[in-house]
Amino acid sequence: MWLATVQDAHAKPALNETTRVFGERVRERRQALGLSQEAAAVRCGIHWTQLGKVERGQRSLRLEMIVRIADGLAINAGTLFSDLPLPTSE
Template identity: 70%
Template sequence: MPDAAKPPLNATTREFGARIRARREELGLSQEAAALRCGIHWTQLGKVERGQRSLRLENIVKIAFGLDVAPGVLLDGVPVPSEGHSLE
């Protein structure tokens, strides 16, 4: 099954990816150009934008830096994963 046909991992990765894509488009960048600025491969960026990849903190920071945005802007208000996680 091609990656483009795979669904997002969950609501959290879907929303985060949508924010990454929106910021990239706001800057007028292709995936390739944005990935170069972020220091990651363009296929990885595509998977992030589609919500198919969950990232380590270090990569979230790299992407935010490459897109000239604070990491918190990309993360604030994303849905909390429901798979057994609690904030209490």
């Protein structure tokens, strides 16, 4: 329990609200399919650590990767994008 708390305290935050919400949608779809990160990553053709970063909103993706993830999770890429919050300019 202590180790999980320490790891959570050192976890990197999402890049922004856009990547955070996108990642949540990817995670929800993966879980709806009953897939582990490892199994989903194989279907998407990416490494499971990269999928984890996507789900935590820690990666900003190229279009090709988004299409690959959507295909691997059998979902329309537009569904993952619909009504995402706009990134803020800092």
